[in-house]
Amino acid sequence: MPTANASRARRPSLQDVADLAATSKMTVSRYLKSSDLVAEKTRRRIAEAMETLGYIPNRAPDILSHAKSRAIGVLLPSMSNQVFSSLVHGIEEAVSARGYHTLYGHYCYDMDQEERQVEQLLSFHVDGLILCETEHTPRTLRMLEVARVPVVEVMELPERPIDLAVGLDHRAAARDMTGALLARGRRRIAYLAARLDRRTLLREEGYRQALSQAGQEPLVIQTQEHSSFSLGGEMLRRALAAAPDLDAVFCTNDDIAAGALLAARQAGLEVPRQLAVAGFNALDIGLALEPRLASVITPRERIGRLAAERLLGRLDGIVYQDAALDVGYALRLDGSI
């Protein structure tokens, strides 16, 4: 039965559409699900009514009645990092293919902000979460447990994933890259570490392992600041001041590495003859430099795709044997080393 007032202060509801189409909201609901459940004539009337009213679906009732939101939450540490944009592309590809949507939040590499964002996304009832860290506050862990949504931790390979993980071994990758520098005869190798997040620290461990195996002294230049090209330059100057015999730098990422490479040349050092430079993540900037930047190639788009596929798989009840999936890495050993 049509309700009298199509209140002007409210968004059109299914009831409004039903009233205008002279049918019931249940039929309109069916039409939205799969229009072939509805008679041709009714279908046309509904389509017209929707058009006229500009109906916008409302997720709230669905969510309220324990249905799915058909949205997954993705938490990014930073919005400016190329690294995460390829991840996002992979995620979107997998998610949109399945008719799901994504809601993004970001937390500036801060655990407490991550906690707030997790609460925020869960309070909107996302069906699953993709997180870019492996360390979380106790309350975050508690909320994930209580909410019982599938979670994929990406980038690293945590010892004990909350649920699922897709990533690579940053320690091993750093050890290999440092090993490659040593194999090329470099002896005084500094590690340039910015922001001091977990992945930067894991890479530092790999660097230290490789050096200690070769009997060389580590030299770590650290800062809490976020990575940038100009910061890379500053850090190289600090490294040169600390060790005038420096013959190589391994950088926690390509932004720092590119900045270091540019600054080295400005300081009159020939790369790689006098100074080798290696980065991490193999971003596009490395290919624009001359010589091109040696780096660790990480399959980030693939991580995103696999993470989303597994998350959606879990929603379908699939159980994965290997909680943590290792996507591996490769080394680009050209140019700057």
Place this chain on the structure above:
Amino acid sequence: MPTANASRARRPSLQDVADLAATSKMTVSRYLKSSDLVAEKTRRRIAEAMETLGYIPNRAPDILSHAKSRAIGVLLPSMSNQVFSSLVHGIEEAVSARGYHTLYGHYCYDMDQEERQVEQLLSFHVDGLILCETEHTPRTLRMLEVARVPVVEVMELPERPIDLAVGLDHRAAARDMTGALLARGRRRIAYLAARLDRRTLLREEGYRQALSQAGQEPLVIQTQEHSSFSLGGEMLRRALAAAPDLDAVFCTNDDIAAGALLAARQAGLEVPRQLAVAGFNALDIGLALEPRLASVITPRERIGRLAAERLLGRLDGIVYQDAALDVGYALRLDGSI
């Protein structure tokens, strides 16, 4: 009255908390709003119950009953662009100061994807939207109208904003930068345009205006590809092939400009003596280059802050006289020109 089953398959609700705290859900609801409305003893029992159950707030009922979601939606064209990360910082600053949250979506510079994202965010009942484009599909415009949420379009200054706008005049900025190149005696100036989004086209118009005023011929190198450093290099090579007497390039952004500058040097051209290079947005990369990159300085964090403040202001019923707010720009005319 306590309900019997604290179902194991459900997230804890306010009723569950109330049961455990031996009170009613109404009292718990009051406690969440402002705990001083509740007696000290009750308060302690509620806090304990919440702790035990790991209660997570639920936005759905609120939204359903026409309350606000206390979340604003932000649509970004890209996740990899530094430009938008400063915007996001500004937004977060203003929004979190007011106890609001943000939900992000991205649409790869594609109007139809933007449409889907707008629908998605509106279906979650965001209280307002920040959009980074000034052109939208008819359905997008319709949805915004029907949903009656405040909207701020950022970056540009649209002739007729949907609602509010905060941005700057890209055409004028490009005209000024091209004018600066002409004033320094450059005569054969190419414009390197990637991705061909609206802002790239506005900047091209400004470039053409300046050249035509000076009686010079424009030379526009275009591509549909997304900006990157290596693309900047390729485009410079195309420009040099098209005009061997090239003495300047004005680039649609700093990524292209940095790539062009690096490629120019690799081609043996001295910058700025033989070739001037100018960019747009004044990103950090420009400061790491030698010579440093001339560019248009855009106050993106400020745009984000002002946009969010005005959006929240509108939610409080404030009416702004000037729908479109011009934040201006500045030119950095050092180094590479």
Place this chain on the structure above:
DNA sequence: CTGAAAGCGCTAACAC
């Protein structure tokens, strides 16, 4: 200071 009832908009389940 605390409680009880109604209602937001949608869909699952069950008629017809």
Place this chain on the structure above:
DNA sequence: GTGTTAGCGCTTTCAG
């Protein structure tokens, strides 16, 4: 092929 009923979990009344 279509309609009816009930209920999701919270807050806004209105009563104590």
